Amino acid sequence: MIVAEQKPLARIMEMTADAQRVLVLGCGTCVTVCFAGGEKEAEILASSLRMKGKLEGRRWEVDHLTVQRQCEWEYLDGASERIRQADRVISLACGIGAQAIVERFPEARMVPGLDTRFYGLPVKHGVWEERCAGCGDCVLDYTDGICPVARCSKSLLNGPCGGSHDGKCEVDDSIECAWHLIVERMKTLGHLERLEEVHAPKNWRAARDGGPGRIVREDLLRDRERGEEKGETARAAG
Amino acid sequence: MQYTRNLLDEIGIGAERLRMVNLSSAQGARFAEVCREMTEAVQALGPSPLRAGPAATPAEGDDQAQAG
Numbered sequence: 025m026i027v028a029e030q031k032p033l034a035r036i037m038e039m040t041a042d043a044q045r046v047l048v049l050g051c052g053t054c055v056t057v058c059f060a061g062g063e064k065e066a067e068i069l070a071s072s073l074r075m076k077g078k079l080e081g082r083r084w085e086v087d088h089l090t091v092q093r094q095c096e097w098e099y100l101d102g103a104s105e106r107i108r109q110a111d112r113v114i115s116l117a118c119g120i121g122a123q124a125i126v127e128r129f130p131e132a133r134m135v136p137g138l139d140t141r142f143y144g145l146p147v148k149h150g151v152w153e154e155r156c157a158g159c160g161d162c163v164l165d166y167t168d169g170i171c172p173v174a175r176c177s178k179s180l181l182n183g184p185c186g187g188s189h190d191g192k193c194e195v196d197d198s199i200e201c202a203w204h205l206i207v208e209r210m211k212t213l214g215h216l217e218r219l220e221e222v223h224a225p226k227n228w229r230a231a232r233d234g235g236p237g238r239i240v241r242e243d244l245l246r247d248r249e250r251g252e253e254k255g256e257t258a259r260a261a262g
Numbered sequence: 263m264q265y266t267r268n269l270l271d272e273i274g275i276g277a278e279r280l281r282m283v284n285l286s287s288a289q290g291a292r293f294a295e296v297c298r299e300m301t302e303a304v305q306a307l308g309p310s311p312l313r314a315g316p317a318a319t320p321a322e323g324d325d326q327a328q329a330g
């Protein structure tokens with residue numbers, strides 16, 4: 025899931041220095057399960073801001089609300105009235121949800137309450153590790169399910185570098201060498217020779233290197249929109 | 263607990279105003295001792311800065327008391 029961390033309270037205070045009616049908007053999906061921006065966190069942040077604001081002599085109102093997801097219009101619309109009433113919205117969603125607010129409500133002044141960190145999973149309660157780089161050209165079948173793009177510090181695709189030692193990455197001892205993990209797994213599964221397979225170069229255009237992504241599923245478009253999408257595609261191609 | 267103490271420091275109220283003690287219902291004397299210690303500690307710290315803070319309307323004040 026998307027894993028994020030809340031920004032320091034002092035920073036959030038800075039971002040809202042001139043605001044008088046603040047809405048802390050939480051999100052019920054990814055940021056809830058990484059304990060960064062859910063209902064609880066939204067309520068605690070709103071309360072903390074009120075208290076700190078009082079100590080600093082701020083005259084403002086801080087309220088909170090949580091929606092199921094901020095990244096889909098239908099869910100965000102449920103908060104439309106409260107968003108419009110506020111002169112600053114602190115989004116506790118990931119960067120996607122935060123941006124969705126200004127896209128849907130252009131008059132809204134939104135500030136991000138979180139730093140979106142990575143796609144990852146909780147290896148144990150309270151510890152999240154990055155697992156996916158969203159590179160758009162998945163090679164997990166070549167590497168027996170361990171991602172060299174996200175888990176190798178250098179995103180190498182052909183095997184470990186010379187810095188791999190005792191299964192650890194030279195960048196930091198706490199980082200496991202992804203290629204060490206891959207090789208060990210291939211040995212366990214009895215097909216280490218797969219390491220010698222030659223594959224076509226990876227298509228990096230599907231990742232950040234290719235610029236902002238866009239996917240259109242023709243089969244999911246409503247009839248009325250299908251023509252519009254075709255028009256757009258033709259214009260982009262032409 | 264530690265999380266809330268850190269939060270109180272960040273807000274500016276002070277972590278030392280919050281403490282957790284483990285007791286059993288049979289430890290009456292220890293309970294009294296802990297209460298005495300905590301009361302002395304809090305009195306030494308003075309009123310909560312939220313009360314002593316910049317002037318607020320009565321309504322806001324009540325809201326803070328409930329929130330704090």
